[in-house]
Amino acid sequence: MSVPLSWYLILAAALFSIGLFGVLSRKNAIAILLGVELMLNAVNINLVAFWRYLDPSQMGGQVFAVIVFAVAAAEVAVGLALIISVYRRRKTVVADEIDLMKW
Amino acid sequence: MTADRIIFILCAALILASGLMVVITRKLIHAALWLVAALFGVAILYAILQASFLAVVQVVVYIGAIAILFIFAVMLTRREMLDKGAQTRSNWWLPALLGFLILVGLVFLILGQPAFAQPAAALPAGIDTLRSLGTALISPDAYVLPFEVASVLLLAALVGAVYIATGKKE
Numbered sequence: 414m415s416v417p418l419s420w421y422l423i424l425a426a427a428l429f430s431i432g433l434f435g436v437l438s439r440k441n442a443i444a445i446l447l448g449v450e451l452m453l454n455a456v457n458i459n460l461v462a463f464w465r466y467l468d469p470s471q472m473g474g475q476v477f478a479v480i481v482f483a484v485a486a487a488e489v490a491v492g493l494a495l496i497i498s499v500y501r502r503r504k505t506v507v508a509d510e511i512d513l514m515k516w
Numbered sequence: 517m518t519a520d521r522i523i524f525i526l527c528a529a530l531i532l533a534s535g536l537m538v539v540i541t542r543k544l545i546h547a548a549l550w551l552v553a554a555l556f557g558v559a560i561l562y563a564i565l566q567a568s569f570l571a572v573v574q575v576v577v578y579i580g581a582i583a584i585l586f587i588f589a590v591m592l593t594r595r596e597m598l599d600k601g602a603q604t605r606s607n608w609w610l611p612a613l614l615g616f617l618i619l620v621g622l623v624f625l626i627l628g629q630p631a632f633a634q635p636a637a638a639l640p641a642g643i644d645t646l647r648s649l650g651t652a653l654i655s656p657d658a659y660v661l662p663f664e665v666a667s668v669l670l671l672a673a674l675v676g677a678v679y680i681a682t683g684k685k686e
Contacts, residue, residue, distance in 0.1 A: 415518050415520055415521060415635045416520055416521055416524045416564075416635065416636075417632065417633045417634060417635055418631075418632045418633070418634065418635075418636070419626050419627060419629070419632040419633055420524060420528075421561075421565075422622075422626045422632060423622075423623055423626055423627075424528045424531065424532070424561075426618075426619055426622035426623060426626065427532055427619055428531060428532065428535050428554075429618075429619075429622075430615035430616065430618050430619040430622075431532070431535040431536055431538075431539055431615065432535070432539070433611070433614065433615045433618065434539055434611045434612055434614075434615040435538060435539030436611075437610075437611030437614065437615075438539070438604045438605055438608040438611040438612070439539065439603060439604055439605075440603060440604065440605060441544060441603065443544060443586065443589055443590055443593065444539075444544060444547060444603070446586070447538055447539075447547055447548065447551055447586065448538070448539060450551060450555075450578075450582065450586075451535050451538060451539075451551070451554065454554070454555065454558050454578075457558070457570075458558060458561060461561075461562055461565050461567050461570060462565060464565075464567070465565045465566060465567070465636055466634075466636045469566075469639055469640070469643065469645065470640065470643060470648070472645075472648055472649050472651075472652035472658070472659075473652075473659070475567055475569070475570060475645075475649050475652075476649070476652055476653060476658075476659045476662070476663070478567075478570055479570070479573070479653070479663070479666075480662055480663070480666045482573060482574075482577055482578070483666040483667065483669065483670045484666065484669065485578075485582065486577060486581065486582060486670060486673075487669055487670050487672075487673030487674070488673075489582050489585055489586070490585070490673055490674055490677040491673050491676055491677050491680070493585055493586070493588075493589040493677070493681075494676075494677035494678070494680040494681035495680055496589060496593065497589060497592055497593065497681050498680050498681055498683075500592070500593045501683060506593045
């Protein structure tokens with residue numbers, strides 16, 4: 414384990430930035446959710462790396478990562494259900510065209 | 517340059533290249549498959565970090581469930597915008613600039629902390645991380661309440677997802 418902690422943090426920062434770019438630049442709503450998944454994974458890398466490098470006897474980092482897994486699964490299930498429901502009614506998956514509630 | 521540094525660099529290259537392909541590739545089904553590659557790289561990272569349970573959960577939950585859910589959703593909605601027009605907004609350079617600035621700022625902050633430059637200490641002898649994770653998840657003086665709240669959240673979200681995705685009965 415000669416890899417310094419900063420390498421993991423920089424990798425997670427890069428993955429987070431890529432995910433942020435995907436969320437903000439893609440038109441397709443499903444592609445936006447793909448970007449959100451990348452960002453959640455970047456957060457998880459950070460949590461597990463801090464757990465391993467700072468105090469492996471405290472399990473808080475891993476427990477939080479498990480909770481992030483559960484939240485990610487819930488987010489994807491609800492998000493994709495909403496997208497499929499919108500697609501069934503409006504025949505579109507473009508985020509810009511889903512503007513019924515736009516003021 | 518020791519062996520674990522080389523493994524880390526290969527793994528990071530896999531994750532970043534796949535992640536980049538996820539956000540720039542045109543066909544959405546390919547983006548979902550690149551996401552599988554990126555998630556697999558993250559699972560390797562968990563294995564390197566000796567978080568064995570999380571590495572298995574990453575493969576089972578993320579690749580086995582979430583990525584497959586994405587592929588199903590892409591297939592159900594794929595006739596739209598498959599080969600017409602751009603897949604990204606016209607002002608895509610603005611998010612690219614924002615992401616780059618955030619990355620530069622974070623790298624600057626991380627490299628400025630001398631505590632982050634140290635390699636990891638070896639795991640203390642006699643500590644079983646898998647056993648202590650299981651104990652922490654169900655112990656009343658540790659994390660049983662957040663764990664149960666997360667399970668209730670997951671149940672509610674899945675019930676809601678089934679309700680939303682089911683069409684109106686004719």
